């Protein structure tokens with residue numbers, strides 16, 4: 001048995017994805033959602049040991065809070081200070097973060113390697129942090145982070161410090177208000193990734209880049225939003241003739257596939273299954 005501990009969580013596609021993968025691979029497994037907030041988290045994590053569960057996914061508001069109840073952390077989890085997957089090895093609980101793996105793998109699925117590439121990344125929150133960390137760990141040459149001066153600015157500074165201390169990746173942080181720097185960074189990049197959520201409700205008709213001339217045809221434009229399937233940013237990139245324009249579905253699928261592999265050691269069929277659903 002594996003779980004998903006978050007609040008609220010009734011909307012989640014994860015049980016459908018994982019239970020179908022168990023069935024398809026002939027594994028005797030079950031994936032269940034538990035509506036758990038910070039208040040019940042300690043008991044819920046202890047139950048993983050008590051019930052001898054294989055592990056659990058963890059989502060908001062528990063991704064940081066859960067760390068204090070675990071025995072070990074993966075290097076990426078340590079750097080992100082967040083966990084979305086717990087693996088139980090005979091009572092020892094290890095925390096992992098698979099969102100960044102999902103980003104890197106979803107590009108690999110499209111035949112794109114991030115190695116030695118230059119990336120401009122908008123955002124420093126729950127999605128952007130693992131994307132930056134995993135990309136740096138997996139060989140991106142440079143990350144130019146842009147963020148607004150809101151409550152996530154400190155996290156953006158922390159991300160820069162952590163990446164500098166733990167990887168060879170060159171990394172910088174610039175205020176998104178500096179639009180000349182933002183435009184220049186995108187022009188110099190192989191990958192532009194927007195991990196801000198601008199483009200989904202309530203900002204569905206908004207984009208951080210509205211001028212197609214900022215993009216060049218050979219680059220990758222990636223929006224972590226997956227509803228709507230085609231965001232305003234993606235439309236601008238398509239108008240610019242950008243060859244590789246992606247939404248966030250690939251991350252959603254591949255972060256799940258990475259968790260599934262951590263629990264079972266097996267590659268599952270989530271990709272085919274989820275692509276059929278959307």
Ligand code: NAD
Pocket residue numbers: 099122123124125126127128147148150151152153176195196197198200208224225226248249251252253255
């Ligand atoms: P978050 O609140 O943790 O971070 C949001 C980031 O965007 C912050 O850096 C914030 O400073 C910045 N931001 C907020 N409003 C902005 C604005 N108006 N202009 C510019 N920057 C702004 O959110 P999150 O959890 O990181 O989610 C971000 C997006 O990523 C959402 O669309 C979410 O659905 C998506 N996401 C996708 C996946 C996936 O599997 N595809 C996984 C996680 C998150």
